[in-house]
Amino acid sequence: MRVVFAGTPAPAVPALQALIDSDRHEVAAVVTRPDAPAGRGRKLVRSPVGALADEHGIEVLTPAKASDPEFLARLREIDPDCCPVVAYGALLREEALAIPRHGWINLHFSLLPAWRGAAPVQAAIRHGDEITGASTFRIVRELDAGPVFGVVTEQIRATDTAGELLERLSISGAGLLVATLDGVEDGSVRAEEQPADGVSYAPKVTVEDAKVDFTAPAAAVDRLIRAVTPEPGAWAWLGEERFKLGPVTITDEQLPPGRIEAEKRRVLVGTGTTAVALGQVQAAGKKRMAATDWARGTRIEQGDKLQ
Template sequence: MFAGTPAPAVPSLRALLDSPRHEVVAVVTRPDAPAGRGRKLSRSPVGELADEHGIEVLTPRRAGDEDFLARLSELAPDACPVVAYGALLPRSALAVPRHGWINLHFSLLPAWRGAAPVQAAIKAGDEITGASTFRIVPELDAGPVYGTVTERIRPTDTAGELLDRLAKSGAELLLSTLDGIEDGTVQAVPQPADGVTYAPKVTVDDARVNFAEPALAVDRHIRSVTPEPGAWAEFRGQRLKLGPVRLGDGEYEGLAPGELVVERRRVLVGTATTPVVLGEVQAQGKKRMAATDWARGTRIEQGERLT
């Protein structure tokens, strides 16, 4: 039985469906949720793929619900692979599959346990990250590890771009892990006690940009929350969404944090060190556009700031 919800989990489910060695007897995913302008109930990406293949889809509000646990026991799966399911699994559920619940986590454990490992790795300036498969235990992301793959973090990577690559390489890792469990050729190794770090969920408030930080930190922060939940700052009392920035060339070093300078082909913002060059921005009620187009229409006055 496969457990997962968002788009990054889809490559793993697809890999299992394409594998001649494994049978997906059911999928468990988060309940249908409102989406789009009409706020109509929408199936998760994992649920949609399962529907396309005629696979039973379970959508418990909690993984401890009696009906869900009863159906899980009836299915009696050998193993339950998990990718970004998004809900806690109680001991009663963990005990059912004979090989346990095998999670694909997008970090090199024990680094960046938690909900937002990719965002955390980019924000911290890590040069290397990866994905790990491990057996789920009651403690958060602390179970023994079956295998890992590594991935270099590129200087311009957003969280979305890095996660796309990890979702693909991680799907191959998850499939090979399940093959090895079936063959008896892989063994889970306990995580070391040293090097444990945590990556809690990133909220909209967390995504606000602090231009009083150095330019490098501002760049990493914005890339780490792109596309979700999306970087932002305030301008004239309204929220302005910010796409990735470029590091400036050392001009305007005396610019105050958040202070704007508009040139013909670029818009600069002051930081604690050198300014950064804005990429795309989106004002409230407007479409996303180049920062130069926004500045031209906004008529920014000297000394105005992003806060």
């Protein structure tokens, strides 16, 4: 099958690599977001998907919008049978959706209809789901609502961060996407409409969403921090200084919400239930460090609180 792959960030790379390695599918081109400034020099940098395509000599299309006439004309010239999509990051309109004869097939990192939207992995961890997975579905106008071809499941581990879980899902999902395209090509798979029940939404996580509320129960604090690690990163105030926080460990100790207690081998912070032990802390403009080292350098005083 002749395909044009659409994707942008690192979690989309395993799927593109799997299609490149497939004997049954030809990646005729890649669609990705335009090069973006990065690093201290703010130099333009190719997306991870675009960089992989460059390595393999695959044509890279970077329209500012997927509705750009030049992009649509080029897509029609390529004449793909199907356009697989993984975290492309731009809205696809009817003009683009109508071009490939088998449509656009998206790999989404949830068990649809649960957690439609931009941040399904983060939402699954934050809400305490025990099982998640990935789904392949045909893209329609409504957000992540198209008929589903197949799914894979993945257990959410007690210590999983969003980054760790997404890495596993990107690998298992890559296999699912290739198998889905195999089945679409030979007619062995059919898409089934999503059930009307069980729909939930996972909007993009903002920096403000990642602020830790230490009046919440310890389990909720733990899940929030893991859900926003590595991006955008959990944070809290100590006085007028803002710190980023890595994953924590729930303890049986009792402290008032936000109260810090620095011990020789651990740093405790109170929550709405039991205290949590901080893992790593990062001050503005500095590297991450063990919480005990941070506490010594910060000179925690009795009564100090994270807020």
